[in-house]
Amino acid sequence: MHxxxxxxxxxGLRDRQFSSVEITSHLLERIxxxxxxxxxxxxxxxxxxxxxxxxxxxxxxxxDAPALCGVPIxxxxxxxxxxxxxxxxxxxxxxxxxxxxxxxxDNFQQAGAVSLGKTxxxxxxxxxxxxxxxxxxxxxxxxxxxxxxxxSGGSAAAVAAQLVxxxxxxxxxxxxxxxxxxxxxxxxxxxxxxxxxxxxxxxASSLDQGGPIARTAEDAALMLSVMASSDSKDSTCLDxxxxxxxxxxxxxxxxxKIGVPREYFGExxxxxxxxxxxxxxxxxxxxGAELVEISLPHSKLAVPAYYVIAPAxxxxxxxxxxxxxxxxxxxxPADLRDLYMRSRGEGFGEEVKRRILVGTYALxxxxxxxxxxxxxxxxxxxxQDFVDAFQKVDVIMGPTAPNPAFKLGEKNADPVAMYLEDxxxxxTNLAGLPGMSLxxxxxxxxxxxxxxxxxYLDETRMLNAAHQFQQATNWHQQTAPxxx
Amino acid sequence: xxxxxxxxxxxxxQLATQSxxxxxxSTAFGADPxxxxxxxxxxxxxxxxxxxxxxxxxxxxxxxxxxxxxxxxSVFERKNYFYPDLPKGYQTTQLEKPIxxxxxxxxxxxxxxxxxxxxxxxxxxxxxxxxxxEDFHGMSGIDLNRAGTPLIEIVSEPDMRSAAExxxxxxxxxxxVTYLGISDGDMSQGSLRCDANVSVRLKGEEALGTxxxxxxxxxxxxxxKAIKVxxxxxxxxxxxxxxxxQETRLYDADKNETxxxxxxxxxxxxxxxxxxxxxxxxxxxxxxxxxRGDLPELPDAKCARFEKDYGLSAYDADQVTQERATADYxxxxxxxSGEPKLAANWVxxxxxxxxxxxxxxxxxxxxxxxxxxxxxxxIKDNTISSKIAKQVFEAMANGDGDxxxxxxxxxxxxxxxxxxxxxxxxxxxxxxxxxxxxxxxADPDKRPKMMGYFxxxxxxxxxxxxxxxxxxxxxxxxxxxxx
Numbered sequence: 001m002h003x004x005x006x007x008x009x010x011x012g013l014r015d016r017q018f019s020s021v022e023i024t025s026h027l028l029e030r031i032x033x034x035x036x037x038x039x040x041x042x043x044x045x046x047x048x049x050x051x052x053x054x055x056x057x058x059x060x061x062x063x064d065a066p067a068l069c070g071v072p073i074x075x076x077x078x079x080x081x082x083x084x085x086x087x088x089x090x091x092x093x094x095x096x097x098x099x100x101x102x103x104x105x106d107n108f109q110q111a112g113a114v115s116l117g118k119t120x121x122x123x124x125x126x127x128x129x130x131x132x133x134x135x136x137x138x139x140x141x142x143x144x145x146x147x148x149x150x151x152s153g154g155s156a157a158a159v160a161a162q163l164v165x166x167x168x169x170x171x172x173x174x175x176x177x178x179x180x181x182x183x184x185x186x187x188x189x190x191x192x193x194x195x196x197x198x199x200x201x202x203x204a205s206s207l208d209q210g211g212p213i214a215r216t217a218e219d220a221a222l223m224l225s226v227m228a229s230s231d232s233k234d235s236t237c238l239d240x241x242x243x244x245x246x247x248x249x250x251x252x253x254x255x256x257k258i259g260v261p262r263e264y265f266g267e268x269x270x271x272x273x274x275x276x277x278x279x280x281x282x283x284x285x286x287x288g289a290e291l292v293e294i295s296l297p298h299s300k301l302a303v304p305a306y307y308v309i310a311p312a313x314x315x316x317x318x319x320x321x322x323x324x325x326x327x328x329x330x331x332x333p334a335d336l337r338d339l340y341m342r343s344r345g346e347g348f349g350e351e352v353k354r355r356i357l358v359g360t361y362a363l364x365x366x367x368x369x370x371x372x373x374x375x376x377x378x379x380x381x382x383x384q385d386f387v388d389a390f391q392k393v394d395v396i397m398g399p400t401a402p403n404p405a406f407k408l409g410e411k412n413a414d415p416v417a418m419y420l421e422d423x424x425x426x427x428t429n430l431a432g433l434p435g436m437s438l439x440x441x442x443x444x445x446x447x448x449x450x451x452x453x454x455x456y457l458d459e460t461r462m463l464n465a466a467h468q469f470q471q472a473t474n475w476h477q478q479t480a481p482x483x484x
Numbered sequence: 485x486x487x488x489x490x491x492x493x494x495x496x497x498q499l500a501t502q503s504x505x506x507x508x509x510s511t512a513f514g515a516d517p518x519x520x521x522x523x524x525x526x527x528x529x530x531x532x533x534x535x536x537x538x539x540x541x542x543x544x545x546x547x548x549x550x551x552x553x554x555x556x557x558s559v560f561e562r563k564n565y566f567y568p569d570l571p572k573g574y575q576t577t578q579l580e581k582p583i584x585x586x587x588x589x590x591x592x593x594x595x596x597x598x599x600x601x602x603x604x605x606x607x608x609x610x611x612x613x614x615x616x617x618e619d620f621h622g623m624s625g626i627d628l629n630r631a632g633t634p635l636i637e638i639v640s641e642p643d644m645r646s647a648a649e650x651x652x653x654x655x656x657x658x659x660x661v662t663y664l665g666i667s668d669g670d671m672s673q674g675s676l677r678c679d680a681n682v683s684v685r686l687k688g689e690e691a692l693g694t695x696x697x698x699x700x701x702x703x704x705x706x707x708x709k710a711i712k713v714x715x716x717x718x719x720x721x722x723x724x725x726x727x728x729x730q731e732t733r734l735y736d737a738d739k740n741e742t743x744x745x746x747x748x749x750x751x752x753x754x755x756x757x758x759x760x761x762x763x764x765x766x767x768x769x770x771x772x773x774x775x776r777g778d779l780p781e782l783p784d785a786k787c788a789r790f791e792k793d794y795g796l797s798a799y800d801a802d803q804v805t806q807e808r809a810t811a812d813y814x815x816x817x818x819x820x821s822g823e824p825k826l827a828a829n830w831v832x833x834x835x836x837x838x839x840x841x842x843x844x845x846x847x848x849x850x851x852x853x854x855x856x857x858x859x860x861x862x863i864k865d866n867t868i869s870s871k872i873a874k875q876v877f878e879a880m881a882n883g884d885g886d887x888x889x890x891x892x893x894x895x896x897x898x899x900x901x902x903x904x905x906x907x908x909x910x911x912x913x914x915x916x917x918x919x920x921x922x923x924x925x926a927d928p929d930k931r932p933k934m935m936g937y938f939x940x941x942x943x944x945x946x947x948x949x950x951x952x953x954x955x956x957x958x959x960x961x962x963x964x965x966x967x
Contacts, residue, residue: 363564
């Protein structure tokens with residue numbers, strides 16, 4: 001039952017092949033038996049899940065079933081869940097139980113989905129390996145000695161290990177796509193503003209975007225149809241109602257113009273990864289698409305610009321964690337300064353502190369123009385690169401990450417090497433474009449992700465291209481060995 | 485050496501919106517601590533600000549009233565600093581692109597002169613909460629009810645040259661915001677607060693002296709005293725060979741002195757940057773014109789109209805229009821009584837004295853505009869004299885009913901009956917043989933003065949109710965007949 005996709009579960013539930021309580025119990029058991037290997041969950045809400053599943057079964061029986069009625073999912077622990085601890089992977093929020101649901105969480109509840117719990121993540125979504133979590137590193141189901149990618153490593157690993165068919169995740173610089181690539185799953189980061197950020201704990205507000213990780217493009221489309229909504233509680237959320245992202249999945253992609261940026265195939269790209277991506281592009285040609293070489297000339301500037309803008313925003317976003325109103329507070333503070341310094345010093349991990357310091361520095365008097373303003377200028381140039389490219393092509397494709405999953409601890413000593421893992425994903429966040437990653441083969445025995453970048457609000461076409469690829473290939477059906 | 489004081493003011497005005505600037509929590513004053521703070525105000529993780537459009541409209545109204553440019557694309561920024569009553573660790577405010585640009589207003593001084601004060605800009609921002617340092621046994625309490633209350637910060641150019649000018653400017657701001665109805669302007673509740681930048685220079689010098697900023701002045705009286713004492717401190721300091729340092733100071737009303745605040749708080753680097761959770765506020769010309777069309781009559785326009793339509797002097801018109809509630813009260817009295825000049829005299833005289841004595845605002849006046857108009861009507865139709873009218877007014881203030889009721893109940897109606905007055909005159913003449921002889925023997929040009937005695941006696945006999953004009957005429961005729 002754990003091998004089923006969301007689309008298959010929906011059919012199975014409606015055809016009474018199994019109940020929501022049955023599949024929910026099955027997956028909860030799997031989590032209990034197997035997640036010790038992966039550490040992909042921070043919190044499992046078994047009782048609540050079974051209650052939701054029973055309610056879903058009642059609705060299914062009554063013929064009153066919304067879109068994802070009875071379908072088990074899990075939320076990245078960055079989404080606030082009413083009454084359920086939401087830690088954001090941090091000691092700072094280890095004791096934090098929100099009195100409200102994120103809009104994303106609410107949307108899935110409205111759609112009848114069953115939440116199994118909260119998935120592990122890099123602390124405050126800062127990381128590319130899921131090693132910065134207060135709750136310990138997540139292991140890649142394809143090789144337990146390797147990282148699953150980050151920051152949505154728990155969400156990706158849980159899907160890859162077949163503990164849950166789909167999870168919510170967030171992507172600030174690649175945190176959905178890069179772990180999807182490294183775990184052989186399908187992940188989608190929507191256009192900035194398409195998914196509400198209300199109740200999603202902020203890392204870098206102008207870049208953060210929620211999206212799904214699942215096994216197939218079709219499942220990602222089913223999840224996005226629920227996730228993406230307008231929301232008056234988020235001023236940056238676009239005023240567009242929910243829509244059916246599965247409607248065009250089966251359209252032909254003959255004549256689709258695929259832009260292939262030459263900057264995404266240069267130095268730093270693993271040879272085998274590059275080869276798999278080229279093969280995927282050939283497959284698209286076979287499906288009738290046309291490859292167009294393009295240039296995104298400012299690509300090289302994306303990582304440095306990102307590592308000014310994201311930490312700058314984070315430095316302010318994380319100021320609220322001060323030990324005063326909720327979250328971690330140090331023991332016996334001597335005075336206000338001591339309360340601040342120790343609560344934050346003890347509550348935050350190393351990577352979070354590093355980024356707060358970098359961001360604070362970048363915004364300081366005398367450095368603001370040289371760093372923050374310059375980075376914003378670069379951001380506009382990067383966006384313009386894409387706007388120009390989309391004059392000529394329908395989608396852009398390339399590798400999601402330069403390397404397959406690396407070993408736990410391998411890049412911990414070198415933050416810059418870690419940051420370069422997001423070299424192909426960061427630009428889409430800076431531009432606000434949608435992007436996704438889908439499995440396209442193996443390099444060194446590990447999954448490789450093909451990245452598709454779409455035009456603004458063109459998730460439908462991106463999903464259509466991904467689904468057509470998955471109709472013609474079976475890379476997405478490969479399962480991680482440890483999950484057998 | 486003649487010194488010149490240079491003053492610029494930063495005025496914080498709480499806007500009277502129902503809910504906060506970025507959340508739906510109520511802004512009402514005086515609730516129990518932390519009962520009017522929602523998840524957004526507490527900066528709970530994952531919460532986001534939702535702008536209150538009413539606050540934008542109020543700010544635009546203010547800008548238009550100040551003859552200022554309106555920022556058609558204003559941007560909220562984050563001002564970063566740690567303080568326990570600042571839940572997010574930053575204040576959402578405006579810096580580079582405020583909603584109100586440069587403008588100017590006329591202020592009116594007590595000597596009748598006017599002066600233009602330039603507005604540098606005004607911006608929207610959120611208020612912080614309050615730290616409570618008493619009753620917590622060595623700890624501090626935090627009340628976040630006020631956190632997120634919308635403010636406009638109004639920054640003037642350094643155009644004022646005396647404490648009196650600063651007060652006149654502040655009164656004008658107070659007058660404008662209350663006329664617009666965008667703030668209750670209640671300084672005692674902190675709805676209107678002021679920081680004063682004060683420096684001194686020798687008269688005739690162009691360069692500005694080093695300024696000190698006096699924080700959190702919350703009454704007109706304190707502002708005047710604080711500026712005076714700070715300016716004198718600076719003058720004394722310089723004359724003694726010292727130098728003014730740029731710093732923040734607090735005014736101690738008990739000791740009537742300003743004191744330096746810790747300089748650490750001044751040296752903050754606030755690391756402003758545009759708030760990524762909020763879109764720029766874009767205002768169309770149509771919107772701005774619509775707000776302009778809905779503006780109420782403002783104090784200057786009302787003052788001019790009162791001079792023209794009611795024949796008030798410039799001084800009277802200015803006095804009566806400083807507060808919108810007073811102007812409205814006056815207009816009602818003037819309309820109902822048909823006697824605008826008398827109405828103005830009564831509003832500025834007896835009524836103002838009464839309100840002052842009882843420490844009441846005109847909105848809570850014990851004497852309603854209708855009652856005052858009724859009283860004036862009785863003066864006008866000679867039912868009572870002005871002197872008796874004051875007695876009636878006091879009775880009305882005590883809740884004894886309208887003028888007619890009081891006049892009737894106390895029998896204060898003026899005696900204008902010729903026969904009755906003749907009798908009073910005859911009685912007094914008969915009882916005042918010596919004074920009548922003096923009158924008859926006096927020089928003709930001294931006689932008018934001597935009539936005063938008889939008038940006094942007659943008024944006394946009538947308990948003040950006899951018509952004075954009639955007494956004068958009848959008395960003169962009768963005395964002259966004795967010559």
